[in-house]
Amino acid sequence: MSRDFTLAAYARLLESIKANGYKVCRVREAITESSNKLFILRHDVDRKPQNALATAQLQADLGLMGTYYFRIVPESFQPQFIEGIARLGHEIGYHYEDLSLCKGDTKAAIEHFESSLERLRSFAPVDTVCMHGSPMTKWDNRDIWKHYNYRDFGIIAEPYFDFDFSTIYYLTDTGRRWDGAKVSVRDSVSQAFNFSVHSTQELIEAINAGKAPDKILQNIHPERWTDRPIEWAWEATKSAIKNPTKQALKYLRK
Numbered sequence: 001m002s003r004d005f006t007l008a009a010y011a012r013l014l015e016s017i018k019a020n021g022y023k024v025c026r027v028r029e030a031i032t033e034s035s036n037k038l039f040i041l042r043h044d045v046d047r048k049p050q051n052a053l054a055t056a057q058l059q060a061d062l063g064l065m066g067t068y069y070f071r072i073v074p075e076s077f078q079p080q081f082i083e084g085i086a087r088l089g090h091e092i093g094y095h096y097e098d099l100s101l102c103k104g105d106t107k108a109a110i111e112h113f114e115s116s117l118e119r120l121r122s123f124a125p126v127d128t129v130c131m132h133g134s135p136m137t138k139w140d141n142r143d144i145w146k147h148y149n150y151r152d153f154g155i156i157a158e159p160y161f162d163f164d165f166s167t168i169y170y171l172t173d174t175g176r177r178w179d180g181a182k183v184s185v186r187d188s189v190s191q192a193f194n195f196s197v198h199s200t201q202e203l204i205e206a207i208n209a210g211k212a213p214d215k216i217l218q219n220i221h222p223e224r225w226t227d228r229p230i231e232w233a234w235e236a237t238k239s240a241i242k243n244p245t246k247q248a249l250k251y252l253r254k
């Protein structure tokens with residue numbers, strides 16, 4: 001069996017999405033898109049933006065456009081990759097974590113949000129934002145919106161708040177598998193679907209058989225997807241160590 005979570009595996013997934021009549025779009029368009037079959041390409045660039053550029057190039061070669069959310073921290077915020085991905089036609093968004101960076105101080109956090117957004121906008125237009133899970137901190141970055149409104153900052157959507165997850169299936173590679181929502185501390189939404197697959201091959205087979213949901217929000221972390229064997233082995237090892245830790249954290253917080 002071939003390795004999963006490689007760019008080659010991801011390319012096969014995208015081919016099956018295209019072949020099965022899904023309209024592929026960015027988050028920005030998804031808000032008003034009315035197609036019956038929809039596949040929204042969202043990417044959280046937590047680290048290794050060079051890998052994000054590789055998935056962005058792969059998608060552009062297939063004529064597909066998605067949204068790439070960048071964090072403000074140095075392991076993500078690298079302008080040459082932000083600009084490179086934007087140049088290919090993809091949407092750039094802000095992957096905010098201001099509340100945890102400011103240790104729960106809401107006033108400092110909103111100022112940090114505004115200045116970070118401004119910095120990101122100096123490299124590309126930004127219309128949408130989505131929160132970074134910060135699994136190892138006690139703050140939920142979404143809580144900042146209990147005090148402020150992102151629309152006041154020219155933001156038209158935050159997927160966690162503006163998508164209806166009773167009609168859109170949330171497909172995430174969290175835990176480096178497609179059924180890993182149970183190992184995620186925060187990066188999960190309540191699922192109204194009775195659909196679950198583990199590997200990319202199973203997902204492709206479900207799509208080809210017409211058994212996958214009609215509307216899907218893909219959320220992938222491009223740092224996990226690589227064709228390079230040593231990097232691939234390292235990512236696999238890290239997930240094997242981190243998943244039990246995250247499960248324990250989730251259990252403790254209940």
Ligand SMILES: [Zn+2]
Nearest residue numbers: 044046132133
């Ligand atoms: Zn993240």
